[in-house]
Amino acid sequence: MAGSELPGGHGEDSGPRPRGGGSTGEPTRLLRAALQEVSTVIVGQDQMVERSMVALIARGHCLLEGVPGIAKTLAVSTLAKVTGGSFARVQFTPDLVPSDIVGTRIYHPSTEQFDVELGPVFANFVLADEINRAPAKVQSSLLEVMAEKQVSLGGATHPLPDPFIVIATQNPVESEGVYPLPEAQRDRFLMKVVVDHPRAHEEMEILRRMSARPPEPHQILDPVTLKELQGDAERVHVHQLIADYVVRLVMSTREPESYGVPELRRVLEVGASPRASLGLVAAARALALIRGRDYVLPEDVRVLARDVIAHRLVLTFDALADGVSTTQVVDRVLAAVPPPRVIWDDPPSGEQAAAAVR
Template identity: 45%
Template sequence: MVLDTNNEKFATSDEKIQELTEISQKYSKIISRAILETEKNIIGQEDVVKKILISIISDGHVLLESVPGLAKTLLIKTMADIFSVRNVRIQFTPDLLPADILGTKIYKNNSNSFEIQKGPIFHNFVLADEINRAPPKVQSALLESMQEKQVSIHGETFQLEKPFLVLATQNPIENEGTYKLPEAQVDRFALKILIDYPTKENEIKIIENNTIETEIKAESILKPTQILEMQEFNSKIYADKIILKYVASIVDSTRNPDNYELDLENIIEFGASPRASIWLIKTAKANALINGRGYVISEDIKEVAHDVLRHRLILTFEAEADEITTDKVIDMILDKIPSP
């Protein structure tokens, strides 16, 4: 798509858009290198890798849904190596306590005083493995850190080191011994990404990579300061008012489907919140950046719409009984709402 800056729907100047595009192209080349480096270890998950990079650039968190054994731990470790940041894996279990994640105060005999012992949340990339296996009070312990990028321990507040990413996983096929994530918790995730099984050809490559004597290690591509620069620049990418109206229409249609001639009244029980609109724009900007553009187009919105909205729509019991998924509903909305 060629940006027609003479059209009234694009109110910014040619020079400004050109400047933003040139910077985006510079970052896009770096991200392309990062993707190639990730593919040394992560085979056949190009879309997942791209979406996680989108979440990092837009400074959001990710909820991954997949069956065990699809390299989620390897993925975040590889990402951490590429971005030169510290990472940690926390296995969520029914007996986990908030202090096991955040930290606590411990008494030191030699100093006759209490000292703060920080928990594993004080890392840049945090893999919350099987988050739905921990009770709600533990899940809620992540709320402050995810939203405010800070942790409170016994009345003292500590800022988390940036960049900070929580990548939580849950198993969609096993419900025994699990606790459903509270809606407030789910809404904190910018994206919900579904990971599917690899193809037969990709599985052969996976077998080859994991049965050789030499370990394949990803090289460092970016420094943490460069990630922060990219996150700051992402907010500057141009999104025209017509794009904002498009996003607002998509989200509003989940609450008022009749206004858009969508037969969803008995399908959607609760629509998406304004946070969905914000993340649609933020992640669409990141998608534009990855594609080397300094401006958002409707295709950027469509690229991230399912991942942003699928966990923010609550369907009725009747819809679930009829095996209607949120992805099907989002398809209906995107087909109905005219793109600019």
Template identity: 55%
Template sequence: MDPFSRDPAHLVPPVEAEAVPDVAAEARRALQGTLWECKRVVVGQDAMLERVLIAMLCGGHVLLEGVPGLAKTLTVRTLADVVGGSFGRVQFTPDLVPADLVGTRIWQPSTGEFRTELGPVFAHLLLADEINRAPAKVQSALLEVMQEHQVTIGGSSYRVPEPFTVLATQNPIESEGTYALPEAQVDRFLFKLVVDYPALEDEIAVARGEVGEQARAREVLRPEDLLRFRAAAAEVHVDRLVATYAVHLADATRHPAAHDLDDLTGLIAFGASPRASIGLVQGAKALALLRGRGHATAADVHDLA
């Protein structure tokens, strides 16, 4: 039996190297305050909020899958308010064109010149609502911005503001008039989160109007603070054992039998790519910082897997 595919408790770095001891405590206070402020408005989606914040610390993007009405839009708006960033939203439809997303050049007869009109992607937090309803060329335009953090309009390049995070949503219960995201494009997202219904008590509180959209989130961070914590997360120490655990988890999806998971053989068409291993380690580093540590443990990896 492969020890790396089971309980991670024994995989603790032999030397708990505190790579960012000074920043870790500050980051924990600020980031926990950010989560608390978000939870005042977005009720019953604690796991989603934590994962989205981790993605922002990693510089990654998130694909949210869930039925309508589960506070996905409210989550993005609230996070933008709490981190003091700008918010953009694009409702993807079959008639959308890339220029609607990234912007275009508009002729000005009064001046005899073209004026560049930047699109909604120029925001710190972008909600790409129902991304699977737009044709492939629009999806590709968005994924290019996600990868390059810039767009080219009329031969000139324009950088999106930093930090830049895309939260794309898709509805799993409707397939008519949709364009399924290819696996290669889904792989560009750091996390794919399946958003579930809130607990009954949380839903009762929302239904009574005790919390939710009536509450106003206050600004806790600035975008430059998030960039500083992102740099600190990148410096979090990762022991070889912890990285090995992440790689073995990914490899178990490719070769289940080699990890004593024979019952999964034939159930997985294609295993996770090396990007998954990298994402697990990056996420574990951000989660460690969120928990006030300067080193990542296998438990951090396990919690994200």
């Protein structure tokens, strides 16, 4: 891929990229090996596992939405084992308080001093199970954790482990006794992944694999290697036209009349924030690395658009009454906003093929 590097991106523009080349070699091999190891335990949830890995490599957080019993918790704990990170699970309940998550100060009479007891968020992988069962005060305690990757207690700031990711789950079926995530909280998640039931042949494989002695995953990565892979993803090339495509997708949710989708004006109350643009580029870089490329293609952006943009949209009351979903809005935007065309140029024999995005 030729052209200028995304402003503010990492790495230098190395000019034309080879057709079918631009291979990332060892980073891709490690990531695919990790995903393969997770798949020895998790059956039929390839998209959920891949998106969780994308969020991890992109230094983001992930929200998994699905009914109980479809291996959301097992997938997160298995990913933590395979990548070698510490793991903590917090079961969110209505009686939870913020100190149960981030920690608190405890007075010791023997020393006549307050000591800080750090909470379970001080782990590489934090699973916030059924996050919508806790009230807003508890959910908001994660805002600093997710945005700044630190916790402030007693006037002191405590940094979280690096790498760090929050993966939350929520049940979309039950509405009694749950507290919907506020917009500010949803915006902190890089992506929201809807997890479906497995298909019939996958259910048979689950029975065969898990009914007797469930397989144990092996560690493939470690936190140091994981940080290096995150750095590799940040160096993935993003062409200026890819960046422009990302911006047009996000802006069309804020100014639909300017981007050929005026009908969305009555549907959208609030469009996607700039975090959507940043997150879509970061996620596309991570996905390209997993798929063996050191450059982003328009298809990477399109594949991730639903997961990154949909949960950031706020619909009008009329749209909710008509049963319109945010994923339908994103699909309409993807259909209306044209991506840049990828053109492979064949140079004279003996020269390396060059790729250009036009």
